Amino acid sequence: MHEEFKLTEDGVKILNTNKGLTALLSKEPYNLEKAVRYVNYEKRLKKLQVELIRMQSWAIEKDERIIVLFEGRDAAGKGGAIRRITERMNPRHLRIVALPKPTEDERSQWYFQRYVQQFPKAGEIVFFDRSWYNRAVVEPVMGFCTETEHEIFMNQVNDFERMITESGIRLVKIYMSISKREQAKRFLEIKSNPLKQWKMTKVDEMAQELWDKYTAYKNKMFEKTKEGAVPWKIIKANRKTFARVNVINHILKSIPYDKNKEI
Numbered sequence: 001m002h003e004e005f006k007l008t009e010d011g012v013k014i015l016n017t018n019k020g021l022t023a024l025l026s027k028e029p030y031n032l033e034k035a036v037r038y039v040n041y042e043k044r045l046k047k048l049q050v051e052l053i054r055m056q057s058w059a060i061e062k063d064e065r066i067i068v069l070f071e072g073r074d075a076a077g078k079g080g081a082i083r084r085i086t087e088r089m090n091p092r093h094l095r096i097v098a099l100p101k102p103t104e105d106e107r108s109q110w111y112f113q114r115y116v117q118q119f120p121k122a123g124e125i126v127f128f129d130r131s132w133y134n135r136a137v138v139e140p141v142m143g144f145c146t147e148t149e150h151e152i153f154m155n156q157v158n159d160f161e162r163m164i165t166e167s168g169i170r171l172v173k174i175y176m177s178i179s180k181r182e183q184a185k186r187f188l189e190i191k192s193n194p195l196k197q198w199k200m201t202k203v204d205e206m207a208q209e210l211w212d213k214y215t216a217y218k219n220k221m222f223e224k225t226k227e228g229a230v231p232w233k234i235i236k237a238n239r240k241t242f243a244r245v246n247v248i249n250h251i252l253k254s255i256p257y258d259k260n261k262e263i
Contacts, residue, residue: 041241048248049088051259056089056125058257063122065169068251069131072176073214074204075186077237081176081247082127095120098129101144111135111153112160119169132157136221141213142203154220158228171230172254174247176237180211 059066068085070078082096097118106114112132120126130138135153139145145153164171178186187204190196207214222232233250237243 038241041245044245045084045248048245048252049084050263051252052085052089052248054259054261054263055252055255055257056093057263058261059125059255060090060093060123061261064255065120065122066125066172066255067120067128067164067169068125068172068174069128069133070174070176071130071133071137072237073178073183074207075183075190076176076178077240077243078129078176080240081174081244082129084244085248085251086127089125093123094125094127096127096129111149112156119164132160133221136224137214137217138203140217141210142206154224158225161225162229165229170255172251173230173232174250175232175234176243176247177234178237180208182238183211184208 058064070082072078079098086094086096095118099114099118102114115128115132118126118128132153135145135150136157140147140150161171187200187208190199225232233254235243235246235250
């Protein structure tokens with residue numbers, strides 16, 4: 001049982017603002033606790049987005065190259081987190097990369113090659129919405145690669161990332177973790193929303209059925225890469241607002257930008 005929510009004086013003030021009323025009345029049934037929590041999240045997010053702009057300004061000035069990659073199960077909230085991170089930043093100095101399945105030419109190349117082609121130039125931040133780690137989990141689970149190809153990837157990935165960081169690129173790796181129940185709930189929401197139905201793919205449709213298989217390969221990935229150049233940051237993502245704040249905080253902590261820089 002959850003403790004009964006008690007509306008404080010500060011909570012009343014929040015709900016009496018335009019944002020508070022909008023948050024309260026936008027969904028039925030009305031939920032005072034969620035409305036207050038959402039307004040507080042919006043305030044926190046705005047402050048963090050100012051810091052992201054400060055970080056980006058530093059990166060541009062110092063010709064830094066930054067990669068932030070997002071992994072996680074289908075519907076874990078990777079795309080939503082990236083949108084909140086980038087929505088106030090300068091779009092001329094960032095890119096969001098979500099590669100489609102490889103072409104025949106790309107299949108004949110070194111596996112990492114098509115990802116390397118997307119790497120940042122000086123002063124740029126690249127966000128990967130799924131990355132080369134497709135071969136660690138999704139591809140072997142779905143039969144899109146052979147076991148030999150999977151083993152080769154696992155044997156190369158730590159060295160690959162060591163080359164990335166030694167070349168001066170800053171790499172941040174985020175894994176967004178949700179429960180099986182939460183994934184099922186989000187799939188249901190996507191299917192029932194005409195504006196989101198396009199998000200469901202054949203791979204997504206099988207995610208619940210293959211949950212345990214995904215878990216096994218995910219654990220193999222974490223075990224193999226724990227000695228690598230860059231550790232994973234696992235973000236609990238059942239609550240989207242909580243996850244987004246934690247993701248941004250981790251990025252800001254990972255990049256040694258000038259926190260006093262004027263913007």
